[in-house]
Each structure stands twice: as C-alpha cells, then as structure tokens.
Amino acid sequence: MKLILNVNELTKKFGHLTAVDRLSFSIEKGNVYGMLGPNGSGKSTTLGMILNVVNPTAGKFSWFGGTQSTHQALKRVGAIIERPNFYPFMTGAQNLQLVCRIKEVPKSKIEEKLELVDLLDRKHDKFKTYSLGMKQRLAIASALLNDPEILILDEPTNGLDPQGIAQVRDIIFKIAAQGTTILLASHLLDEVEKVCSHVLVLQKGKQIYFGPVTALTTDHGYFELDATDLARLLKALEENKLIKAVEQQGALVLAYPNETLEIETLSKALTSKGIVLTHLAKKHKSLEEQFLTLTKKNKA
C-alpha cells in the first residue's frame, strides 16, 4: 500500500485549550477515510495543520513519504475546508484559472471539472452571484483540478439544502467509485457510513479509534427475538452457553452472543426446546450507535 499521509503525535494548543492532542494515524492510497467527532473535537484544526494553514504546537506529519516540502505536496492534494473561499469579484472560471496557476496544472481541466459538478452554464458569472450549493460545487471542481491523489473534504454538506446535500453526495460517490483516496471529516454519521472504509474517531482532540469501519466494534452483532411463550424463551436463552447477555426492549428480546453465532444454530437450539419463535433477526449496530458507545466509554 502506498502511504499518502503520515501523522505522528500531532498536537495543537490554543492557550490553555488543547484542541488536538497527540494524534497519530496514517492514510494509504485507495481507501476512503472518515473523520468523526462532534463539533469542536479538533477535526478542522487537524486538517488545518496537515494543510499548512495552522502551525502545529508539537508533532510531525509528512505527505507522500516526506520527500517534498508541504506546499509542493499540497499541489497533489485537493481540499475543501469549511466554507468555499473564492474571490467574489471573479467569475467561476477565473477563480479556477487562478487555482490552476497556483497548482501549476494546465487550464484545459477547467471545463471537464465544471461539467462534473454541473456548473458549466454558470462559469462566466461572478462567484458572488452563486448560491451556497453552487459555491460548494465550485469548490469541489477546484479541488479536483489537479486530479488529486487524495481529496480532503471538511463538512462538505454543511449548510446545504436537501437537494444540495444530495448533489454533493452524488459527486463524492462518483469520485470514490473512481478509486480516489478520500478523507472526509463530518459529524454526520450516515454520510461517513455510506462511503468510508476506515474511520478516525476524535473526542476533545483525542484519538479514540482509528481503523476499519468493520472492526470498530468487537462484538458479534445481536439477535432480536419474540416468541409465543416469552418466559420460556427468556429461560432458554439464559441457559444457552453461547449467549452472554439477554435484555428486554419493548416487546422484543435482545440476545448478545459470546462469539459469532449463526442464525440457524440459534433457531435450531430454541426449536429443539419446543419454543415457537414469532420473530428472529440478526442485527449489527449502526455506526451511530457504535460511535455513541465509543464516546460514552471514553467519557467514563
């Protein structure tokens, strides 16, 4: 795997406040990374540091193995942070032209990227006349001008209306499908869940999880059950050695297995005891639930 970014013990203090506390992670080519955390957990500050606009208090980071200076490396990166920042008095096309000059890429890409984000017909209008959704799409076009090796998005759907959110998401899916490495910071969990293969979870500047989404929780899912005779079902589950915990939630019984347990195995075991099931389903926690468990655990 080709290493794109390596972050080592990165720290940022604003006076007394430690906004980012000894963060270490690395980003490899081809994966889609999500950066999760509530507002104020240090996501934007972390991105600010790796993007050369915030000076780290301590720690190091290196792009592409550290062979280039940060600003040279950033020419191979595409990034949008918070609001789209462009020159209001320039047209969309002029703004992109300036970005081409800074990134030292040919201007021929402008049309192609404007088409991707569906802004071709507005390219000669001034940036200040754009709606927020259009501004955000222009920002995406701008970040893609150099066909970046990694695309960094910070809250790309923030403040957009449902239609705008859907458009931006579609674009992200399209880019992810092309195999571009993406680092997506968001507090919207379903946004991350839909596209990311790996997550970095932050809380109050501290890293509380980094790894594949699938390994975020170590448990083996859980079962939802219901039976005509609830008392017998509960008794049978408690006696079953493969089940470590049983709880009742509303009309349903939730059973947590010790190890990976197939749905047929459980069903057979219960039927052999003469229990007639009216409901049986295997469930996994959603990213949201996993995230809440994780942050709660770390608060304690």
Added chain:
Amino acid sequence: MKRLFLIEYEKLRANRSSRILIGAYFILLTSIALIAAIKFDIGPIKFHLAEQGIFNFPYVWHFNAYIGAWFKIFLAVVIVSMTANEYSNKTIKQNLIDGLSKREFLHSKWVMLFALAAISTLFIFVVSLILGLIYSNYNEFSIIVQDLEYLAAFFIKLMAFFGLCLFLGTAIKRSAFALGFLGIWQMFEGFCYGMLKWKSPEWLNAEDVYRFFPLNAMSNLIREPFSRLSAVRNLADQVGEQMTKNTDVQLLDILIVSVWCYIFYALTYRLLKRRDL
C-alpha cells in the same frame, strides 16, 4: 517569478475598484504635464508657469519626482485592500491549501509592489523627459542626465511606502482601519518630533532622531524642490532671507529607507508565518 506575478496580476485585474484606482493613479501621474498649461495673461502681467524654469533639466527630475510622490496614496488604498481582502474573503487560506507557500504568497505581493513602483518611476521619467525636451532651456545630454538620482529616490520611496501599506494591511486585516492607522502613524511621528524638540537633552539633536522615523525618512528622500527655483531664491534675497537648504538626495536617507523597506518585508513574513488561519 513570472507565475507569482501572474497570480497577483489576475487577482488585481478582476477587481474593478483596484483597476479604477490604478488607472486614476497613472492618469494623475501623467497630469503633471498639465502644469505646463498654467498661464495667466492679464493685461501687462504675462505669466506662464512652464517658462519659470520648473521644467529645466536637471531640475525637472526633482520637481516631478516630488509632485508625483504625492499621488502614491491612491496606490496605498489598492495595496492595503489587496491583502486585507485576502483575509476577509479567506482566500489566503485557500491559496495556501492549494499549494502556495507563505513565502510565495508574500512574494507574489512584493513582485506586484515592485512592478507598480517601477512603472511609476518609468512614467515620471518619460513625462519629465518630454516636458524637459519641450520647455527646458538647456538640452545638452550631460545636463539631462544630471540629478537622475531623484528617480532612484522616487523608486525607493514608493517601495518602502508600499511595503508599509502591505504590512499594515496584513497586520490589521481591514482596509479602512489600516489606512486610518497610517494617518495616525503620521501624526504619531509628528508628535514624537515635537516631544523630542521640546524635551530632548542638549546632546541629542531632535532632527537626528527624527530622521530615522519611517515616514519622515521617506519624505526626506525627496525634499521640497521650491527653494531651488531661481524665482523663489530671488524673492528670498529681496527680503533678506538666506536660503541654504540642502535639497540633494542623501545617501544616508536612502540607506535608512532601504532598511525600513526590508523591515516591513520581514515583519510581514513573520506575521504570515506565525498566524494561524
């Protein structure tokens, strides 16, 4: 270098108010030539300003450099807003993210300052040369090329002043406040001079200290040209006043202003480097 210049050039060109101000500035620089049109013809009194020797070589270099420097305030507005807007639009952040280094960002601004100062100097040179060739009483080559150091002083004066504007725009981040601060700074220098004259001990000459203040040093580069005019001298002689003022460009002043110029550059870079965006 060309890339940095073009980056800044594209930003300026797209901004209408900058375009208008820069245009107005160069029109005003050229308008020095209009002084030649000042003519009074009231019966027996015939007065034509251009015939009074103000466009004589080499005096014309001094006179035009002095007058031309007044218009620099137009460019001050452009330069201050050139950086302040980068902050208010947060485009400086985007520029850095896109792969411009902080030093490159600063250099793109300074290359533009250099270009503006150089073109201004060229304008003054051409306007003065033409006016001189038309009105000067002496047109020998050796006289024409005398006193050209006033143009060098003009260039350095503009560079330092623009550097100060860029620094203020970066430090204060708001165009109007930065320009206001420039006015306050001018008053502050005057105040310090007054205090020095009034309170300084005997061994300390107020003038000597005042000479090192940035704005005063810039104004000292090209001292007023009027006392050099023969008409003014004659008048002074008549009222029994001795005019012994030295109005030459002094090497020490050039040195002081050059150092200030570098200080403004270095301070701006330091500020850019340390500040989180």
